Amino acid sequence: MNGADVLCDVLLANDVNVCFANPGTSEMHFVAALDRKPSMRCVLGLFEGVVTGAADGYARMTDRPAATLLHTGPGLANGLANMHNARRAFSPMINIVGDHASYHLPLDAPLTSDIEGLAAPMSKWVRRIGGPADVQPATEAAFRASLTPPGVTTLILPADAAWGDADAVSPGKVELASPPAVDIDAVRAVATAIRAAPGRAGMIVRGRAARADALEIAGQISAACDVRLFSEVLIARMQRGRGRVAPTRIPYPVDAATAALRDIDVLVLVGGKEPVAFFAYPGKPGRLVRDDCQVLTLAAHGQDLHAALEALGDELGVRQSQPALVASAFPEEATPTGSLTEDAIALSVAKKLPGDAIVCDEAVTSARRFFALSAFAAPHDYMMGTGGSIGGGIPLATGAAIACPGRKVINLEADGSGMYTVQGLWTQAREKLDVVTIVFSNRTYAILHGEMRNVGVNAIGENARRMLDLDHPALDWVSLAKGMGVEAARADTCERFDALLDAALSRRGPFLIEAII
Template sequence: MNGADRLCDTLLVNGVDVCFANPGTSEMHFVAALDRRPAMRCVLGLFEGVVTAAADGYARMAGKPAATLLHTGPGLANGLANLHNARRARTPVVNVVGDHAGYHLPFDAPLTTDIDSLARPMSHWLRRCTGPDDVGPAAEAAILAARTHPGVATLILPADSAWGGVDAPAEAVAASVPAPRAVPEERIAAAAAAIRGAGPRAGILLCHEGLRAGGLETAGRIAAATGARLFAPVQIPRIEAGLGRVPVTKIPYAIDLALACLADVDVLVLVGAPEPVAFFAYPNKPNRLLPEGARALVLAEPGEAIGDALSVLADRLGAGAPLEVARPAPLEGVAEGDLTDAALSRSIAMLMPEGAIVIDEGLTTARPVFDLLKGAPPHDYLMLTGGAIGMGPGAAAGAALASPGRKVVALQADGSGLYTVQGLWTQAREKLDVVTIVFSNRAYAILQREMRNVGVNEFGENARRMMQLDDPAVDWVSLANGFGVEGAAVETAEGFHAVLEYALNRDGEGPFLIEAVMA
């Protein structure tokens, strides 16, 4: 048994049985060890950003980490943007990065890099294996860190640690994962007092377990008893939404809308979420989104027993009856004519199947979908969390692998989709049930909006060429076909509705892409 064998066994005995990979020479012993263990599902990504996004999407749905396999510093660097998103989502990921053999590093071979420094900003936990016998303990520590913190745990695996023999060939043992940390009593007491004092001017900002059906039900009882309003962050790691689940108000991305959304809040209780702030600094606009003088109180943090804390808080506030939620009127009638944001959103909400998983990297398009889906059958909704675009294709693949039998619907902005378009190939190779809707406005529309936010309303030739994708226009159907994905382009609202209905009713036929050419 060598170090790579011990790494594989430690991963498997701890339930980490999927590895998203783009390996290189330094990782060949790990690849060989994976090959000897058919219990590990190995999924190839053609670009490391697909690999790390897939690990993020997988873990958000599976509730446990996948492993990644990246090749030295440059491979890690290619995957860092989506590790940033996973870190912001507090997604458990065991991120394995190969390196040169330790004795080869002084020779400064072409791929030699300071992997530790590259990994540190995007990791919650970081460790370099010091030899073959350190691989097992280091892997166990990485899994524990990923699951209990939770977040990205990066394990650097030098080639000689992977190929070296392990002195103790005993079987790997599963790590003992501790229960989530209890929330201190003083935080619960402070939150209860603040909500009582503020009444309907109190807000509860929910994230993580607070946005699952059970946490939402408990928060809904608190809202029914006190008048407090329920909020979700601008970017939601995962929410269980739809009919029968307590709805929340998602804080808007645009700063003026976000300020208006929170204008009547005197105290905001944070349940697994940080205090909301502006996504960027803007001239003459505030950094905090809460009104001046409003307080933000932490009830629970990620890694703590969020559901238990909400239950105790509900009891402390005398919350009993569930929140009465008005059932939205069913959407009727297919939109006709131009393919607009409103038409797209309406059809998506009308046709969403029960149990679907929505991956939202739509950015400027289909923003009404979140609220319209409150009247759709129960589903899960996952968003881009860190703002580093290019998450969608890989995250959709990961979510589909974690949830066989469930339809994945990826809402994809065209500009950001091009960052990791190779993810379509992974979807095709794994025959995943993913429907990707590309919002083809042929522009970085979010940049156009941000230019206007800083007071620039007239775009010259240089600015236009940096924000338009129309010269030449990208042919998404041809791209999809080239990666082995069936696709269709549509230009009218009624055409989009018909093709989406067809795509959602395909079962067992692999991924499908719709290019929605916007008016």
């Protein structure tokens, strides 16, 4: 038995049985060990951003970590953008980064780099394995750190620690600390503030507080105490649809966000932080609430958010049987026809969404209406890239499909964002994943046109246009998808889109629709 075998055994003993990988020479002993462990599912990504993004999607849907396997510092660096999204989503993840043998590092070979320095900004925990004898305690520590509280961890595996002889081990389950008890003083302070601000209190839910059972409690508090219920701009995972409580998402544009929160005197945070503007703009605020707004934390990430909401309901005298306001039937709206539009796609997807589907939304500007409409859709899970780093949508959908093989996954994807990690389509084809990718093909970085206007530039010249538009040549998503083994078709009318969506939803396996808008 070598160190790589021990690492695999510790992971499997703790139900870490999926490894998203893009290995290199330094990881070959670990690859060989994986080959000896048929209970570990190994999923190849052709780019490390696909690997880390898929591990993020997997973690969000299972609440447990997958492993990633990355090749030295440059391989880790390629995966950092989606590690950033995972960090912001509080996703549990165990990155295994291979490195040179410890005695080879002083020679400064071409792939030598500061792996700890690269990993630290995107990881809550980083550790280099000291040798074969350190593999078991280090791996157990990585697993524990990934879940208490959930977050991204990085374990550096030198090649000589992987190939070195190790004593046979029989690893067991790692004991995890229970979440801290509900802070009754915080509960009472929040209840007092809500009572003192009838109709002018708001609550933001995220993390476990955005699951259906916790949302039900938050909705009861909202209805009984006239508290407005919000979600953050970027949502890690929320359970939505008919019969579920539907928070209002804080808008992305600063002016709209400050308007939505202008009359809030008390803002209660459940699992998240105070919302702020994405960027600084001349003459606009960074904080989205008024300076005199009282911001209180009921419970933070790592605490029992469901129990904290229950305690707040009890403190406010809200009965569990009290009805919450939930979404019901779709509002009356004519079925769109003719040329395809963003709103027509959003309406069609919301109406046709299968029950228990998973929606991974990286359509950026193109599907803003979908979130509101999704409140009336069949019950589903909804996810976004949470760190603002684009290129997460295709990998998120890939990881979610591996986590939940019996559920249809819908990926709403902007064309510019999709090109960052288009290689994920190949993984979907290889693994025969049940993912429908809808590419909003407007052939531009539309969000950046808006950002130019936000900084006061209304007339865009040729140089700026060439940096913001995706034409000349236009991307051909049907050919790109087919080249990676995914069946695909193009739609430019509402009727054609509806027909393609019906066909994609009626069958299993990956399918891509290029929606020309």
